[in-house]
Amino acid sequence: MTRVVVIGGSGHVGTYLVPRLVAAGYDVVNVSRGNREPYQPNAAWASVESVVLDRDAAEQAGTFGDAIRDLEPDIVVDMICFRLDSAKHLVEALRGRVRHFIHTGTIWVHGPSVAVPTPETEPRRPFGEYGIQKAAIEAYLMEEAQREGFPATVLHPGHIVGPGWPPLNPEGHFDTDVFSRLAQGHEILIPNLGMETVHHVHADDVADLFMAAIANWSTSVGEAFHAVSPQAVTLRGYAEAVAAWFGQPLNVRYLPWDAWKAERPEGDAQKTWDHIAHSPNCSMAKAERLLGFRPRYSSFEAVYEALAWLIDNGVVETAKR
Known part of the structure; x- marks a missing residue:
């Protein structure tokens, strides 16, 4: 059985992604800082292995990447990486040990909109620490995928919405x-x-796009995709x-x-x-073309x-x- 480790799986998107993974037959591990309940109840959580791990403390001790590697994942979904050094630490620990690594980015890597809807190929002009760090992480992961063979995919959600x-x-x-x-x-x-x-984007649509990226490994590795509703x-x-x-x-x-x-x-x-x-006003054409994905929810x-x-x-x- 394919083993998926979701870092931050009880958050907005993980609330929907984890039950989808369970329903698809994956062995799922949720790594979180505490025992917070997901935003929406689902019986699937009863079959999920939960691991409590403080990322910040473990990274300071230099043990976080090893802890994730020791869970023996085939796929790692990282929901809560916000710094380039954090991404590098995890990649070095997982290099050669995972089949797929999916990072959660943000549409704010683009900075101010220019010609809209914005495609993923638009040059990055981020501002603010959050967007700058996320753009740096994306550039690093794409370089690792395309030059070193690390199996990374990046998904860039818009303003995540859900009950x-x-x-x-x-x-x-x-x-x-x-x-x-x-x-x-x-x-x-x-x-x-x-x-x-x-x-905006519904959290369940983001979760569904993660599933599409996993299902279409050969076309999603080395690529970044927007995760937004059909229209801003x-x-x-x-x-x-x-x-x-x-x-x-x-x-x-x-x-x-x-x-x-x-x-x-x-x-x-x-x-x-x-x-x-x-x-922001971003295009979903790439996800449809390469992954066959269309969001279900309008903004x-x-x-x-x-x-x-x-x-x-x-x-x-x-x-x-």
Whole structure:
């Protein structure tokens, strides 16, 4: 039986990926820092081996890669690698020992959008530590795959959405009160003209793309793929769609960036700036061409499912205050 080790498997994507792997007949090991439950229950977790391992502490001790290697994986899926030195440490331990290594990247390796939809071949112009490190990891893994034969694939998710956690909202941050205000017909504030874009993806679609990469080993090794919905959405269009779900007209005030950020907490403003400065709009043509993969969820369908969960659990309030 093929053995798959998922590092960070109880997170957003792992919640859906691990049950898919079990259903496909793989022997699955979930490596996590603690015993956090997945976001959605599934009986498949009963057959998953769980290993508790603090990555940061183990990397500092120089033992993390050896610990993963000693689990004797055929396939390693790394959900939580954010630094180049961390990726190098793991690759050196697994070199010659695994059949497939799949790294979770981010569409932010692209930096600001230029010509859209952006293909994977677009030159990398990342900004911010997160995007810069992820781009460096991608470049390293592709070099290792293409020159040294290390069997690496990189998947670049957009803004991951699913039941159990707040989605990126139409103001470009994560405060769920924005959804409550839209549901109740209250005013929200959107920076500029609301024409910047965000690109969601349902966590289950990301999980399904991991499965497609595994199933199509010969065409996925040495390649990077976007993992997004079929279309990005503008902040304005996103807000209008959410308001319409509740039978409300769009009640929005547009403010220049400096005026907008003065109305919001610093943390929210920074998150919004990161999103609108990137304004991602990525193509899924490569995944369809090489892996036969098409996402099931549109951006709005993915957000709708996540929002329904927030309402059912009392996080978003639909009754007017």
